[in-house]
Amino acid sequence: MFPCLPPIISPALKHVAHLKIDELNRMRDDFRHRYTNNAAILAAGNDPLKRVSALLKEIMKLDPYLEDGDEFQTLLRYLEQAKHDRSMSSQLARFEKQLLDKLEAHANRMDVSLLHVELLKQAISSTTSVTADFEKAPLEDDFDLVENELEIAFENFENNTLASRDLDVDALEKFLSSCFDTEAGKKALDMLRKDIKDYANDLMDGSEEITEEEVEWSVRDLFHNSLLSDEKRVIFQSYLESPAALKELQSTMNMKSIRHWNWQDIEKGLPVTARQNSEGKYYTIVEENIKDTLFLHILAAGWSSRLVTCLTEVISTPDFWPEFHGTFPNADMEKRVYYLTSPYGAPPPPPPPPPPPPMMPPPMMPPPPPIMYPAPPMPPPPPPPPVWPPTPKERTGIFQVHPFTQSTISEKRNKDYMLHFFLSRLPRRWGGEFKITHPNETQAMLIKHLVAETKVREAFDREVHGATTKFDSFVESLPHQAILTVLKFIGVPDLWLEFFTRFLKAPLHMGPVVHGASDQIHNRTHGVPVAHGMERLFSELSLFFLDISVHQKTDGYLYRLHDECYFIGKNEQCQIASEAIAKFSASFGLTHKTTDMSNTTIGAITLEVKEGESSISINNDKVDAHAYRVKKQLSACTGVLDWIRTWNSTIGTYASHLFGPLTNSIGRPHLDAITQAYNRIHDIIFDGSNLTVHLRLMLQPHLPSPTNTLLSTLDPLLYLPTPYGGLGIKNPYTALNLALDIPADPTTGLQTYLASEKEYYDRAKSVFASWEPSTLTTKLENMSLLSPERQKDVFGTLNPETTFFPITDMTKYREHLEYLPHLFSASPIPVPIPDYAPVPMALAAYEVLFMEPKVNVWCRGRVGEEVTRCAREDGMKNWWSMSAEERWVVKMFGEECVEKFGGLRMWVGRFVPRELVRVVRGMEGEESEEINPDDIL
Known part of the structure; x- marks a missing residue:
């Protein structure tokens, strides 16, 4: 890394x-x-x-x-x-x-x-x-391999970026329009175009100025971009250390004209080079000057956040984004109501309270004794209404969901998708600041949802199917014509299209990187710079049309990690999704490869969906590669604190983006496999030793003399959080140990749900069999189902007076509708509680899959008193404000600290340069030091 x-x-x-x-x-x-x-x-x-x-x-x-x-x-x-x-x-x-x-x-x-x-x-x-040590290592160890990788990277870049392929713009416009061809879609598109036009004009006219917060966020985001040059990252970090510099940067950025912007020194071209990302893969990078880098990044962040807002409103347009929880086919719902509800109306509501006595005028003399007003007689109860009133002969074919319906799996799935995957790479604006989801977090959520969805499909459908798609060099081969066509389609004005055109057609100086090439300048025709703010903007905007196309055609969700696409569903859904992806790819002039999920690797896990079944395993090749990269990085660290920070961000903090979050859906066998993977990583890094021994050797030269006291209490010093005076070293085994309550079989909750659903069905069937023919006739009459035509439309070949509908008809919408609470009885009088049939709760079983069980660690005695006494002082937390890992460490080493140091404070914090600690441990302070700044590309 x-x-x-x-x-x-x-x-x-x-x-x-x-x-x-x-x-x-x-x-x-x-x-x-x-x-x-x-x-x-x-x-x-x-x-x-x-x-x-x-x-x-x-x-x-x-x-x-x-x-x-x-x-x-x-x-x-x-x-x-x-x-x-x-x-x-x-x-x-x-x-x-x-x-x-x-x-x-x-x-x-x-x-x-x-x-x-x-x-x-x-x-x-x-x-x-x-960085110098780290970048020299591969050249010294694997010179030939690196040379080959660089040549491949440059060759792909040249073939894609400078290609002369034409795009069928008419076909692309037709595809874009097809995503908004309904009345709801046209309404949403008009709203989107108006919002985009207003924002674009405000920026172009200077009505919206660049704020200091936007400048600071952009500088910080650029500093964390691992593909940026060392020189630029040093400059950006120096900006962050100087509030005065940030103010001047804000003024400078507002001086620049969007209308007249262009690349500087066009005749010289922009230099092209190559760098490694966090996984050791080489990417070709276009070097921009500092001013353009920052200016373009700020504009991209502003456009991205506004696009997230606008497209979220588009998705929220009624009937545009089918969430499959609002309306359903009327025949299916009438059948459901007929078989699963009581033939009698609900008991009458309680009578209203008696009216209050009339107001008396204020007395002129001492008030007389109060007059007692008799309560009015209770009103007679209304007659019991039928469950469903007679319906007109003309129907719309759509059944509105019962008003008491609670959350369902489909609603939860849609909410999670919008929260974690919808335009996940784009920054969002919260208050006056931008917030962006780290790619590692998105990858962890991807593993979490894919594993859970495979378990749901196996349980509900008895088989699971999946498809995965990878585009060939998506970022480098995305045609500029496609980008500009999409921008024009959503309502971007002409002046902005000219600005984006100047950015896209950057002059590139290819001579230094292509062997035998002259110093000619070539204008880029395809693609956008990797890891650039504009790349995120254009990529996510283009792929948005893929997301809605797949969802509109399948009612399923295309889970994306940048341009890598994953789909879980029924076999028919997977085929439709693959066709939608193929149409998108052809319309945008891209090439792709769609396969089943028989051997899909994400991070360090392999998800297999084969012959209707799924499994999850550890990819040891990925584990070994990760371990050797980290070992090389640790060996290049310049000091103990640098080593600790690197360790915490790579190994010490449990890598959920590599192995998946520790949820119930992975099961205990996979948890054991993860533990073995960490054993493998430790063996590679420490060559048979362990973390504590290695750190003791590292600290030995720095221990004050005499060292005997600290040596005897070194473990608490290593692992306690920094506010207590510890070094805050993290241990992944702590997180694994706290997750030991993960069930052996992750489908236990789903199987329990299916059993309760079968019980619910059997109970309903037995009650239906107990109803008198006259009762059923009355119910059919109340629902306007007496005519043969209506019965054929609703029941098909079933005889509604003698045959109960099959369980498949009842469970057809289990993910989209809740079963209504109901007292199954043939009597109009409510029956006792024992006759109540439990309502199957599909959502509860679904949510259990996503839960991360952790052992509750309690702390009492001297350590608990110390935690309470120190809470909220110098960054120390109260017990339940700590993370589960922190509580475990304090519980483990607290008694030893109290004995040796008289409390949990292991240092005299005011005697240590705390501001220097903050800077050395990380720009974001103690919370951010564990965040891996590298992007997964």
């Missing part, structure tokens, strides 16, 4: 930090010596009372901050009593030990603070470039 650059530390901060470090060293030495050779304590001699009294007075004089509450005052009273009460002489030794332990605990905290300082000194004094 691509390593993080060493932090940029301003000279002023470095100088002030050194002052604090020097002062801490002096304080630590003074503290240890002022009690060792203290004249007052030595003068007390061997008299226990005098020795304890002298020690207490010296502590109160020299270090009064060590007092915990009124502890010292209480000891003074004890010692005063001991002067006359000889029975307390046996307690003096305990008092002395208590004071000496307090001094030792503070000395230990000073030593830990000094260790942190030593590690900070190492971090700020390191001059070796992590």
Whole structure:
């Protein structure tokens, strides 16, 4: 994986930090010596009372901050009593030990603070470039392989980017229009075009200025782009360290004219180079200057966030995006109502309360005794209404869902899709800031949903089918004609189309990267720069039409990880989805390959959907490759803190994007396989050793002398969170251990649901058989189903008065409709509770698959008291605000900390340069240090 650059530390901060470090060293030495050779304590001699009294007075004089509450005052009273009460002489030794332990605990905290300082000194004094070491390694170890990969990358780039293929624009426009060919679609398209036009005009006219928040977010996002050059990332990081620089950048960006923008030095062209992404794959990169890089990224972020808003409104247009939970075929619903509901109306509602007595005028004299008004007589109950009133002969063929219907699987599925997958690569605006989903998070959610959906299909359909599609060099081969046609289709004005055209047709200087090529300048005809803000915008906008095309034709969801597409459903749905993908690909002038999911690898897992069954396994080749990449990255780290940060972001934090989230849907066997995969990773990285031993060796040279105290308590120091003074090293086995409650069979909940559904059906069938013929005739009459024509439309060949409908008709909409709570009875009088048939809850069984079971770790005693006492101070949290992993670590090492340090605080935080800690541990502070900044492409 691509390593993080060493932090940029301003000279002023470095100088002030050194002052604090020097002062801490002096304080630590003074503290240890002022009690060792203290004249007052030595003068007390061997008299226990005098020795304890002298020690207490010296502590109160020299270090009064060590007092915990009124502890010292209480000891003074004890010692005063001991002067006359000889029975307390046996307690003096305990008092002395208590004071000496307090001094030792503070000395230990000073030593830990000094260790942190030593590690900070190492971090700020390191001059070796992590990136240089990392980039040299593959060239030295695998020169021939790298040379071959580079040639392939450049050849693909040249063949795709400079291609002269023509696009059938008319066919593309026809395809785009087909996605909005309904009345609801036309309405949504008109609304979209108006919103896009308004936003575009506001930007072009300068009505919307670039804000400082937009500049800061864009700079930060660019800094985390691992495919950007080292020089640019250093510059962007320096901007983030200077609020004044960000203000000037904002002013500079607002000076630039969108109407007149163009590339600088067109005659020279933009240099082309290649870099590795987080998975070690080479990509061809177009180098832009700093101003254009930032300006284009800000514009792309603004357009992306507005596009998310506009397209979400399009999806929300009634009847445009079929969620399959609003309307259903009328015949199916009438059949369902006839067989599953009582033939009698519900009992009448309770009568209204009596009206209040009339208002009395205010009395002029003392009020008389209150007049008692008799309550009005209770109104007679209305006659029981029929369950369904007579229906007219003319019907629309559509049945509206019962108003009491609750959430269903289809609603939950749609909500999850919109939340986690819909335009997931585009930044969204929350308040005044942009928020973007990390690709690793999207990949983790993809694994989670695909695995769960395979289990649902296996349980409900008795078979599962899937399809996966990969486009050939999607980013580099997407035709510019296609991009501009899509932009024009959604209502982008001509001035903006001209701007986007100038951006797309960038002049490229190919000479330095293509062997034997001259220094000629070629204009790009296809594709957009990889990992560019505009690439995200154009790619997601184009693929949006693929998403809606597949969904409109299948009522299913195309789960995408950028341009890699996955579909789970019935066999017929998969075939239709494949046809929709093929039509999209042909319309956009792309090439693709669609296969079944018989051997699909995502991250480090392999999902197999074969012969109607699914399985999940670990791909050991991917695991080994990941381990060796991380090992190479760790070996290039410049210091202990750099090593810890790299470890936490790659191995220490459980890699849900590689192995899948630890949900019920994976099952205990897969959890065991993940554990074995981590064993494999540790063996590769540590060569038979382990994390703790390796870290002890790394820390040995930095431990303050004498080291015996810290060596005996090094484990808490390694693993406790940083606010407590620990190094905050993460351990993936903690997350795996907390997930041991994952069931052995992930389909247990679904099988339980199917059993309850069968019970519900059997109960309904037996009740139907108990109804009198006259009762059924009355119900048919109330539902306007007496005529043979109506019965044929609704029941087909079934005789509604003698035959109960098959269970397949009842379960047809189990994912889209809830079974209504009902008292099955042939009597108009409500029956007792024992006759109540439990309502099958499909949504509950579905949601269980997505749950991540974790062991609840409780903390009591001294450690629990310490957590409460320290909560909300210097970043320390209360118990239930911690993550499950943090609670586990505090529970494991808390007692040892209390014994050695007098509490959970292992350091004296105010003696450590906290601002320097923040910078060295990561720009985003403690929470973001574990986020892997690399993008998965």
